[in-house]
Amino acid sequence: MNRQSLENPSDTSLSRVDGAAKVTGTAIYSAEYAVPGIVHAVLVTSTIAKGSITAIESHEAETVPGVLAVISHLNAITVPGWPPKKQPAERVPPGTAFRVFYDSLIYFDGQPVAMIVAGTHEQAAHAASLVRVTYRQEAHQTHFEKNMGKSGIPLNAQRAQNSPFQDYERGDASALHNADVRIDAEYTIPTQHHQPLEPHAIIAVWEGDDKLTVYDKNQGVKSAQGQLAQAFKLPRENVEVVSKYIGGAFGSGIRVWPHTLAAVIAAKQLKRPVKLVLGREQMFTSVGYRPYTKQKISIGAVKDGRLAGIVHEGTGQTSMYEEHLERTVFASRALYACPHVATRYRLLPLDVNTPTWMRGPGDATGMFALESAMDELAYALKTDPLEFRLKNYAESDPERNLPWSAKSLRECYELGAEKIGWKNRLPEPRSVKRNGMLLGYGMASSLYGFHRHPSRARAVMQADGSVIVQSATMDIGPGTGTAMTRIAAKVLGMNAQKVRFDLGHSALPDAPGQNGSSTIPSVGSAVHVVCEALKSKLIALAGEMSDRFKATGQVVAKNGQLFSPAEDKDGLSYADILKYHHLNELEVMEESKSGAERDQYSMYSFGCHFVEVEVNPLTGEVRVTRVVTCADVGAIINYKTARSQSIGGIVGGIGMALMEHSAMDHRFGRYVTTDFASYHIPVHADVPPIEVYYIDKPDVQANPIGSKGLGEIAIVGVAGAIANAVFHATGKRLRELPITPDKLI
Amino acid sequence: MKPFQYLRPKSVAEAISMAADYPEAQYIAGGTNLVDLMKRGIASPSKLIDINHLPLKKIEHRYDRLRIGALALNSDVAKHKSVVSRQPLLAQALLAGASGQLRNMATVGGNLLQRTRCSYFYDLALPCNKRKPGAGCGAEAGINRTHAIFFAGNGFGGNEKSACIAVHPSDMCVALTALDTEVVINGTGGERRVLLKDFHRLSTLQPELDTNLQPGELVTAIEVTDNAFAQHSHYLKVRDRASYAFALVSVAAALQMDGGRIWDARMALGGVAHKPWRYWAIDLMLRGQAPSEKLFREVAEHEMQSAKATEQNAFKIKLTSNAIVAALKAATGIS
């Protein structure tokens, strides 16, 4: 049976507008642009974690046919936006982005130290293998546990007065002493990598000295444009960033990374277009990761099941040169109606590259701990874990003391519980077997803050009545173009076939990067607003043609025509309106952003996950056999792509819970699991039936379309739900991810 | 990847003479292992001898044995009628390995000769005795969760400079080892046969050598003699995800039963040693016995007495023991 129709029988979703291009191979990804005269670059990366380069022996590499240049700190052009080099080289203070080919210093293993540029990729790769780099090695620190003592308050919290990363306390957290039941536990999340299937890639093209075009894999063309313009001291408009198709990113493309700058430097130096594609193993040290994080939770409740207090501490790893901050402990402040809460967030700088946001940044990490602890406390109280959560349901935001703009988490819980059959679950752990396997059910809540950034969109009605809508937003996979097309088609009363949505180009109207689940709330609103404005213009023009359109309030748009009154059988088509006015096109540009409502309401996306697992009692293998996920994200724009987004989040959560772990050999400060044979992500056989449900009630306070973000809450909480189900199945409470067979036998 | 010359011999004889002429040459079959090794700089043959066009693809049953050509694809072997009906253990093991796409490329010969997946072996920046004899074994005091527990590392006749605790990654070879397979090898001196149990080596003293194949020799076929295990065999693979992962441990169990008792038994273990690990004593321990979980547990623990773990793979001792029990239960059909 078609599961989708089962979950949403009235679905009228739009299929992906770029689906055909993607599956037929006509979609062009960053590395695939045919640029005349292109040459190929391959990076040589450091094999020590700390120290300095003493020599780069590249003679042999230079003799490889086709090799054009060996670029390193010894000969790289000066990047005008960077400060002059110091002699001798000095380590940068924390808070300084890493500068590629700048000086001889090594900050992490896998750092780019040289780059070969050659006529073909094969020539460059072979030459790269012949470069011999010698180092003066210094003792490095990469071991999180051994260096815990060196963690500290983030500089951000020390410097910025309103930093959310400062220690937080409401009520009196020592009230925990009065709890009847209390859990104190530690949770560990290892380093995990985004590893999208498409490796990061760039083609850098200079026209003369002051115009740069990059075809680059990233999640924000405008921010990439800004960062490149700043580095090369160019006017923004002289930098063109094209990132039309992205083969997955999950956060790895949020910023401009050293390899991107390396390619731009080489292109400038050689005056040739340069292509650089990272190797899979290089992806482990080039584009960030979910940081190793240790958390401590103390949580207690009184006998009747009300929470008495939560203390949540989290320490995440960062590099020696930059701070990477996450919302690790924030959920504990807002999710439950608990009067006494304290959170503390610390950073531990190590000789590693800087982490970055990875899907559900901070919250996925923090909610694993919080929702595991809630589950454990529920068992200790002999209460049903779901009932326990309902008992502590926050009717308003306990952190900001504000009403929620909208919250249907209770409805999510009810729907999810009904669909998975929660009430039939026997509470006793390790009490049920199915086909010889231990069977368990677990659940967890999910939440993610609402992010809406100022966004612009342009809508251009064409003479034939079709419309082009544009914004410099991105599609890293969720189907942005499809959702925007749907919004535009709905407002303008048009067939979606007649709407084209352009994204992924820096020349388009300003939009935020695709992160923090902000695209639909921000850009979706701008598209809505600009199409409304276009419609108003069309109605005004129609009014000049016929009096019946002067009563603007009764005009309705459908099938690419205006009707007034709505039931009138003769419509006026958009094409005719433009024709009458001798217009080749009609253009409108609008901006949309949050207003005072952000101070009046607290806004979040909410959801929950229910998970069924089977655990092999002899081998300890865990298989997730069923997932029901329920989300309250306001209005659903396009059910089909939303559902895919939720499924993707669950699959990511399965990886996070059961397999993903970047293992480092600390003697060398080097990752050893640098391929897909050793860094496991879920394969098809690991993905069970996933049922996705939405409450689909517009949040009218949030924005004109009533929609909040979905991308992150799809994964936030999943690892907790799985760990809780594993406990129910086996009676073993695992607080360290990933949950692999060795931990269960 | 280092530039190389590509050669395509027209006959087995020509292939062998090419290999004899160019000591730095390597045969390439499906390429699913060798190409990866070349890309990472672990193998850098100056010449590749492409054997894919040689007539070594045939799978046939004649007289008392199944003969499988060295170039038969893993996927073809797994679904071949005679394999499925006579040696289902082999079919199960093949299907437990890699992915559909890989099995469509991978050959029997290549599978026998695939190299370990030890991460240190794959990374030129890290020490590895197998890749560079004398450099030290990175895994021994490093990341060794997936490494060997039998006859591994220091204290087994080797020393620091020759230690290797890598495991042989193949599933197919585990089943074939249990089934007393013979490997047919051709070289300049003609044809010779080696029992599979003697084909792969332990790591002692010369970890750089995975097998006893001599330089330039070509595997042309494998042969499995008929047996009475088809009704009661089971390949169990324990892994970190449901598919497409190398075994943490695997068990190939082949039993002959009659009247509720076990009359013959073979077992090999994967993921636990430098070669597929044959559990020799199992026949003695099970012969004449009625299957029971208690018996299987005794049998499992017996073999594990000689296992020795490193820092991160201690769990494998219990896991292997449990896996033996689970495989024997499945093969005998007791619950």
Ligand SMILES: Cc1cc2nc3c(=O)[nH]c(=O)nc-3n(C[C@H](O)[C@H](O)[C@H](O)COP(=O)(O)OP(=O)(O)OC[C@H]3O[C@@H](n4cnc5c(N)ncnc54)[C@H](O)[C@@H]3O)c2cc1C
């Ligand atoms: C991602 C991935 C996952 C995998 N998972 C598994 C798994 O779960 N289980 C498993 O068992 N295997 C697995 N494999 C390994 C796979 O089975 C082997 O790569 C494959 O069997 C090798 O066969 P091939 O024909 O491609 O060999 P090639 O790569 O062509 O050759 C491998 C070696 O064998 C030599 N060789 C090949 N044929 C002969 C011959 N006839 N005579 C002498 N020498 C020869 C070559 O010179 C080379 O040294 C996996 C591989 C990959 C890449």
Ligand code: SF4
């Ligand atoms: S276990 Fe063997 S292959 Fe791995 S590092 Fe040690 S010597 Fe090399």
